[in-house]
Amino acid sequence: MERLFIPAAAVAAVIALMFLLRDYKKVKRSAWERFLYISFLIYLVAIAHLTLGYFHLPPEENAPMRIQLEPLYFIDEWQTYEDFYSSSFFNNARLTFFNFIMLMPLGVYLAVLFQMKPFWKAFFMIFTVSLTIELSQLVLSYVGIAWMRGFNTDDLIVNTAGGFLAYLIARIFRGLIRLLGK
Numbered sequence: 001m002e003r004l005f006i007p008a009a010a011v012a013a014v015i016a017l018m019f020l021l022r023d024y025k026k027v028k029r030s031a032w033e034r035f036l037y038i039s040f041l042i043y044l045v046a047i048a049h050l051t052l053g054y055f056h057l058p059p060e061e062n063a064p065m066r067i068q069l070e071p072l073y074f075i076d077e078w079q080t081y082e083d084f085y086s087s088s089f090f091n092n093a094r095l096t097f098f099n100f101i102m103l104m105p106l107g108v109y110l111a112v113l114f115q116m117k118p119f120w121k122a123f124f125m126i127f128t129v130s131l132t133i134e135l136s137q138l139v140l141s142y143v144g145i146a147w148m149r150g151f152n153t154d155d156l157i158v159n160t161a162g163g164f165l166a167y168l169i170a171r172i173f174r175g176l177i178r179l180l181g182k
Contacts, residue, residue: 004057008146011055012048016041036113043105050102051133052146059144066150067138074154099155103130103163111170119168126163130156
């Protein structure tokens with residue numbers, strides 16, 4: 001039987017297009033807000049591609065899956081490297097950095113486009129998005145639809161920290177711009 005590989009981004013793009021059409025008919029937005037909303041949907045499609053890759057149909061049998069539940073394990077792992085110039089250390093640090101910046105745009109969108117207040121709601125939203133990504137990777141990997149994905153507590157922590165930091169910075173800049181505009 002021939003396998004079919006469907007990009008997660010294609011599925012996400014169809015869903016984003018449905019949201020865009022619904023939004024266009026129901027919500028009045030300025031040109032700038034419409035641009036931000038479209039860029040937000042494109043960002044979500046990119047996140048789907050980065051975190052889920054391709055869907056395998058029919059599902060893979062005995063697909064490998066990874067679960068890492070120890071918080072801040074990456075710090076302990078970094079301490080085991082004898083050579084901080086090795087490719088394995090560089091790759092590990094690179095993945096941690098990418099996880100840190102992955103939800104930063106979400107934090108900015110929450111502050112600028114959706115003007116989300118108070119702080120705890122933004123934190124909860126960013127945490128929930130990160131948890132949804134991790135759980136989706138775990139479930140889709142378990143059933144064999146996504147290959148070699150899993151649940152990583154460090155990703156959850158680092159994604160949330162990066163997204164919330166960006167939210168705080170964007171809120172500060174919004175406040176400064178509003179203050180200077182008066």
